[in-house]
Amino acid sequence: MFGSGLLKGLGITLRHALGRPVTELYPFEHKNPPANSRTFIAMHVNEEGAPACRACNTCIVGCPDRVLKLVKDPDDPKRAVEFVVNSGRCTYCGLCVENCPFDALYFTQDYERATRDKGALIYHLIEDGACTHEGEVDRP
Amino acid sequence: MSAAMWIHALLWLVGLLLLIAVVTVMGVWWERKFIGHLQRRRGPLHHGFHGLLQLPADMVKMISKEDIVPDSADPWLFQIGPLMVVVPAIAAMAALMFAPGFGLLDMNHGLFYIFAFQTLLPLGFAVIGWSCASKFTLIGALRAAAQLISYEIPMLLAALGVVVAAGSMRLTDIINAQAGVWYIFKEPLGFAIFGIAVLAEMNRTPFDLPEAESELVAGYQTEYSGMKFGFVQLAEYSVLFTGSYLVSALFLGGWNMPFLPASPLWLLLKIVACMTMTMWFRGTFPRLRVDSLMSLSWKWLLPIALVNIMAVAALALALPGIY
Numbered sequence: 001m002f003g004s005g006l007l008k009g010l011g012i013t014l015r016h017a018l019g020r021p022v023t024e025l026y027p028f029e030h031k032n033p034p035a036n037s038r039t040f041i042a043m044h045v046n047e048e049g050a051p052a053c054r055a056c057n058t059c060i061v062g063c064p065d066r067v068l069k070l071v072k073d074p075d076d077p078k079r080a081v082e083f084v085v086n087s088g089r090c091t092y093c094g095l096c097v098e099n100c101p102f103d104a105l106y107f108t109q110d111y112e113r114a115t116r117d118k119g120a121l122i123y124h125l126i127e128d129g130a131c132t133h134e135g136e137v138d139r140p
Numbered sequence: 141m142s143a144a145m146w147i148h149a150l151l152w153l154v155g156l157l158l159l160i161a162v163v164t165v166m167g168v169w170w171e172r173k174f175i176g177h178l179q180r181r182r183g184p185l186h187h188g189f190h191g192l193l194q195l196p197a198d199m200v201k202m203i204s205k206e207d208i209v210p211d212s213a214d215p216w217l218f219q220i221g222p223l224m225v226v227v228p229a230i231a232a233m234a235a236l237m238f239a240p241g242f243g244l245l246d247m248n249h250g251l252f253y254i255f256a257f258q259t260l261l262p263l264g265f266a267v268i269g270w271s272c273a274s275k276f277t278l279i280g281a282l283r284a285a286a287q288l289i290s291y292e293i294p295m296l297l298a299a300l301g302v303v304v305a306a307g308s309m310r311l312t313d314i315i316n317a318q319a320g321v322w323y324i325f326k327e328p329l330g331f332a333i334f335g336i337a338v339l340a341e342m343n344r345t346p347f348d349l350p351e352a353e354s355e356l357v358a359g360y361q362t363e364y365s366g367m368k369f370g371f372v373q374l375a376e377y378s379v380l381f382t383g384s385y386l387v388s389a390l391f392l393g394g395w396n397m398p399f400l401p402a403s404p405l406w407l408l409l410k411i412v413a414c415m416t417m418t419m420w421f422r423g424t425f426p427r428l429r430v431d432s433l434m435s436l437s438w439k440w441l442l443p444i445a446l447v448n449i450m451a452v453a454a455l456a457l458a459l460p461g462i463y
Binding site for chain 1: 178179180181182420421423425
């Protein structure tokens with residue numbers, strides 16, 4: 001009937017007005033991203049508290065943007081003394097996490113690291129052979 | 141004129157200007173809030189209670205902003221353009237009656253006076269559009285002029301039905317004649333035509349072609365900034381208020397309410413309800429095309445309005461006591 005579509009539209013918007021808003025109050029309310037979202041990466045530690053990384057280089061070979069840098073221990077080639085992430089170059093493709101045969105890398109669920117300083121985008125996940133836990137966040 | 145009359149007029153002028161300011165500020169806030177919720181957003185939120193202080197903040201910003209005049213604009217017309225819309229819009233409000241004997245001017249041709257001043261608005265829009273020397277403003281102004289002139293005719297014819305039924309152009313008489321049955325029930329066709337035409341007269345969605353944000357930036361007011369833009373906004377909300385008043389007064393019984401004593405409160409409630417309806421339409425309907433806008437007025441509303449006025453006149457003659 002002529003005009004029934006108009007009434008239907010009015011009904012839809014009225015229903016919206018009576019329902020809850022879907023927008024999020026972003027800077028005031030933080031929501032955790034979904035579990036499978038690709039965010040900043042961090043390093044797992046093993047039972048002894050040492051980095052889980054075995055310096056196999058698979059992540060570095062797989063990284064399309066040359067984000068990662070790894071320095072091996074000259075005495076123990078299966079130990080990393082330094083692991084640097086230049087997150088300013090990262091496209092969050094997730095290939096490093098996916099490729100790691102030891103599940104040493106994981107996504108932190110942190111997505112808020114905007115900064116004015118380029119240098120602040122470089123994270124040291126391993127320094128002097130120990131995990132720095134840099135950039136790991138505890139979100140509620 | 142005696143001193144008491146001068147004081148009466150002065151107090152009413154101040155009161156009406158305050159009313160316009162409050163209507164504009166609250167209208168903008170309520171529109172943003174209500175349309176936000178219609179679209180599942182939240183609207184203004186952070187300044188004051190649910191963003192109530194957002195609009196005073198915007199007003200201060202508007203007053204303190206730089207007044208930019210485009211190089212190629214006609215300097216004189218650009219300056220007086222906003223006044224040419226805001227003065228008729230405010231002048232039309234002088235005839236509004238809020239209760240029997242409670243108003244600035246209780247004219248015996250009040251309705252005619254309001255329509256006469258509203259007829260001046262297309263001229264102001266055309267001057268604004270022409271003076272800015274911009275294609276957006278010119279197209280917006282031509283659309284405004286064409287739309288306002290086209291929809292005035294069905295609107296006046298629909299209002300004429302009420303005048304025929306009430307036998308007067310005095311707003312107090314028209315509203316008092318609805319103490320029993322409101323004219324919306326006696327002339328539903330007239331109400332529908334008047335409602336649609338008033339919506340177009342107020343440049344509200346779905347008839348907001350003169351502004352058409354998605355095509356014309358802001359239509360005829362594109363080049364205005366600062367308080368000149370504020371004046372055009374003021375005129376727009378004054379027209380919205382007057383239009384909502386006319387719908388409430390001519391068809392919805394004005395200050396009358398069934399089973400309850402007459403009070404200006406009912407009139408204000410009806411005006412707010414009418415304004416909210418226009419915002420509801422804005423949050424729901426898409427914009428009409430220019431040609432469908434014209435054909436709706438000339439091919440549909442005008443013939444129906446003519447039939448309506450003849451039917452009302454015939455009924456008024458046939459049933460003089462009831463109609």
